[in-house]
Amino acid sequence: ExxxxxxxxxxxxxxxxxxxxxxxxTMGHDKMYWYQQDPGMELHLIHYSYGVNSTEKGDLSSExxxxxxxxxxxxxxxxxxxxxxxxxxxxxxxxxxxxxxLHFGNGTRLTVT
Amino acid sequence: xxxVTQAQTEISVVEKEDVTLDCVYETRxxxxxxxxxxxxxxGELVFLIRRNSFDEQNEISGRYSWNFQKxxxxxxxxxxxxxxxxxAVYFCALSPGGYQKVTFGTGTKLQVIP
Numbered sequence: 001e002x003x004x005x006x007x008x009x010x011x012x013x014x015x016x017x018x019x020x021x022x023x024x025x026t027m028g029h030d031k032m033y034w035y036q037q038d039p040g041m042e043l044h045l046i047h048y049s050y051g052v053n054s055t056e057k058g059d060l061s062s063e064x065x066x067x068x069x070x071x072x073x074x075x076x077x078x079x080x081x082x083x084x085x086x087x088x089x090x091x092x093x094x095x096x097x098x099x100x101x102l103h104f105g106n107g108t109r110l111t112v113t
Numbered sequence: 114x115x116x117v118t119q120a121q122t123e124i125s126v127v128e129k130e131d132v133t134l135d136c137v138y139e140t141r142x143x144x145x146x147x148x149x150x151x152x153x154x155x156g157e158l159v160f161l162i163r164r165n166s167f168d169e170q171n172e173i174s175g176r177y178s179w180n181f182q183k184x185x186x187x188x189x190x191x192x193x194x195x196x197x198x199x200x201a202v203y204f205c206a207l208s209p210g211g212y213q214k215v216t217f218g219t220g221t222k223l224q225v226i227p
Binding site for chain 1 (some may be wrong): 156
């Protein structure tokens, strides 16, 4: 049974639309992350959060934004989707202890036409 | 700067063969953690193992075993008697001391052919 949930699982949307990818976890983890995974499999960290009202940009520049108003919820928003945003988006969380393993959701596969 | 190299992009083996996935890392930290994750076709990455830099003991878990060698900065993963269910993308990752951000390798896609 998954403890970290992402919705939708698949999303096909037209250029210019605003979208929000949802991520929720029930483990009470303070730390949450968004990764973008390209077709070549490589994972790129685009956002992370160490707790409520804390968000940081990751290693890969992204036009998306995130918010962390509640511990369990870490949504990612694209104000105006473009075909270049087509990718797999993976949400993860971890315990506060340093170097705890990441728990991943199933991912959202986004296609922008 | 941290770096994780998985030189094998794709590997195909016949069921019941043994297979080793290579992972070489770079870090200037003396304290760090290494991880392996499995990503089956369903898409969710699953944590397999964590190893800290002070523990060079090899680990075996069923058909899986991990060989950590600081001298060569390697953390290789061996699957014995591979099965079709082992088909997945496997990621090696590094978490350096004092940081929570993880550096992932580019992944190795393993295909086990029945």
